[in-house]
Amino acid sequence: MGEKVVLITNLQQWEEWREAWDDLLSNSTAFESQIFLSYEWLTTWWRFFGCGMQGVECGLGSRKLLVIAVADGRHLLAAAPLFVSHSPILPLARIVKFVGNGNADYGDFLVRKGCEEVAQRIWLWLFAHPSLWHLIALHELPESSEAISSLQRINIPDGFQAAILVGEVCHRVPLNCENGSWRERASKSLREQLKRRERQIGRNFKVQFRTAVNGQEVEVILPQLFALHRLRWGQLGQTGVFIFPKVRKFHQEFARQALNRHWLRLHWLTLDNVTAAVYYAFKVGDYSGFYTCGFNPSFGRYSVGKVLLAKVIDEAEREGAKVFDFMRGDETYKSEFGTVTQRNFHLFIWRNGELLSRNAANLHRLTTWLSLSLKRAAQR
Numbered sequence: 075m076g077e078k079v080v081l082i083t084n085l086q087q088w089e090e091w092r093e094a095w096d097d098l099l100s101n102s103t104a105f106e107s108q109i110f111l112s113y114e115w116l117t118t119w120w121r122f123f124g125c126g127m128q129g130v131e132c133g134l135g136s137r138k139l140l141v142i143a144v145a146d147g148r149h150l151l152a153a154a155p156l157f158v159s160h161s162p163i164l165p166l167a168r169i170v171k172f173v174g175n176g177n178a179d180y181g182d183f184l185v186r187k188g189c190e191e192v193a194q195r196i197w198l199w200l201f202a203h204p205s206l207w208h209l210i211a212l213h214e215l216p217e218s219s220e221a222i223s224s225l226q227r228i229n230i231p232d233g234f235q236a237a238i239l240v241g242e243v244c245h246r247v248p249l250n251c252e253n254g255s256w257r258e259r260a261s262k263s264l265r266e267q268l269k270r271r272e273r274q275i276g277r278n279f280k281v282q283f284r285t286a287v288n289g290q291e292v293e294v295i296l297p298q299l300f301a302l303h304r305l306r307w308g309q310l311g312q313t314g315v316f317i318f319p320k321v322r323k324f325h326q327e328f329a330r331q332a333l334n335r336h337w338l339r340l341h342w343l344t345l346d347n348v349t350a351a352v353y354y355a356f357k358v359g360d361y362s363g364f365y366t367c368g369f370n371p372s373f374g375r376y377s378v379g380k381v382l383l384a385k386v387i388d389e390a391e392r393e394g395a396k397v398f399d400f401m402r403g404d405e406t407y408k409s410e411f412g413t414v415t416q417r418n419f420h421l422f423i424w425r426n427g428e429l430l431s432r433n434a435a436n437l438h439r440l441t442t443w444l445s446l447s448l449k450r451a452a453q454r
Contacts, residue, residue: 082141107180167434179401193224210423241418245408259412279345286340299352302368362390363399
C-alpha cells in the first residue's frame with residue numbers, strides 16, 4: 075500500500091488509531107519515554123489540558139491537536155504527538171510542542187524498531203508547512219531521542235535554524251546487571267543509614283509496606299500523596315504542582331488507566347497505620363521509574379522517604395526491570411543510590427528570516443534557560 079503521512083487532529087480520530095498506537099509503542103525504540111508516549115497518557119493529558127476534542131478557546135488561546143504519523147495502511151511506523159498553540163509570552167506567535175508538555179518528564183517521537191529513517195518524514199512535513207507555526211519547541215528530549223537523531227539525518231532547509239539547549243540531569247539505577255544488586259553498589263553511608271532506620275522503625279512502630287492492587291486503593295492513596303507532596307513543598311516555601319485541582323484530577327484519571335494496563339506502581343509505607351511516605355511510580359517492560367513522592371514530616375527523623383524508596387527499587391529489581399529511573403532532577407540524595415546519569419535536551423527550530431519567529435525563539439530559549447538555572451540553584 076505504501077507509506078503516507080497521516081494527521082490526527084482530534085480525539086475521535088486518535089481513538090480510531092488506538093490499536094495501531096499501542097502496537098507502535100510495544101515495538102518502538104522508546105525506553106524511558108514509554109509512559110509519556112502511551113495512548114493513555116497522551117489522550118488523558120489532551121482532555122484535561124489541551125481543550126479536549128475541539129480547538130476551542132482556553133486559558134492560553136486556541137490549542138490544536140497535530141499528531142503527525144507515518145503509516146503503511148493501518149500500520150503505524152512513526153508518530154509525533156504534537157499540538158499547536160499561541161505563545162504565552164508572545165501571543166501572536168504559534169508554537170508546536172509535545173502533547174504532555176509541562177507534565178511529562180520525557181517527550182519524543184515514537185518510532186518502530188527498524189524504521190528509524192521513517193521519522194525524517196515528520197520533519198519534512200513540518201518544514202513543508204511553515205505557515206502553521208513560528209517556533210517548534212520540543213522539551214525534555216532524552217539522550218536517545220528519535221526526534222533529535224532524525225533531524226540530524228536530514229538537511230535542514232534554507233531559512234530555518236535549529237538550536238539545542240542542554241537540560242536537566244536524570245539519575246537512574248542499573249538493575250539486574252552483572253555487578254550484583256543495586257544495594258551492593260549504593261554508597262556505604264546510605265546502606266548503613268537504611269539498616270539503622272529500618273531497625274528504628276521496626277522497634278518503634280507497626281510497619282507496613284504496601285502497593286496498590288485495585289482502584290479503591292488508588293482512590294485512597296493518591297489524595298494522600300497529593301497532600302504529603304504539598305506539605306513537603308510547603309516547608310520549602312513553595313506550593314508544588316498538586317496545588318492545582320486539574321493536575322490532581324488528571325493524575326487520578328491516568329493512574330486508573332495505568333493500573334488497568336499493569337503499569338502503575340503506587341507504593342506506600344505506614345507506621346502505626348499512619349501513612350508516612352508514598353511513591354508514585356511506573357513499570358513498562360524493562361523500564362521502571364518514579365514520577366513523584368510525598369513524605370510525612372512527622373516521621374522525618376526516620377528518613378522514611380529513603381526507606382520506602384529502597385523498598386521500591388527492591389521491588390523493581392525483583393520484577394526484572396533493567397533500570398530504575400529517578401527521572402528529572404539532580405538532587406544530591408540520588409547519587410547515594412549508585413546512579414548513573416543522562417541529560418535531557420530542549421530543541422528549538424524557527425524561521426531565521428522572520429522577525430516574529432526569531433523573537434519567539436529567543437524568548438522561549440531564554441525562559442527555558444532561566445527555568446533550568448533556577449532549578450539547578452535550588453538543587454544545590
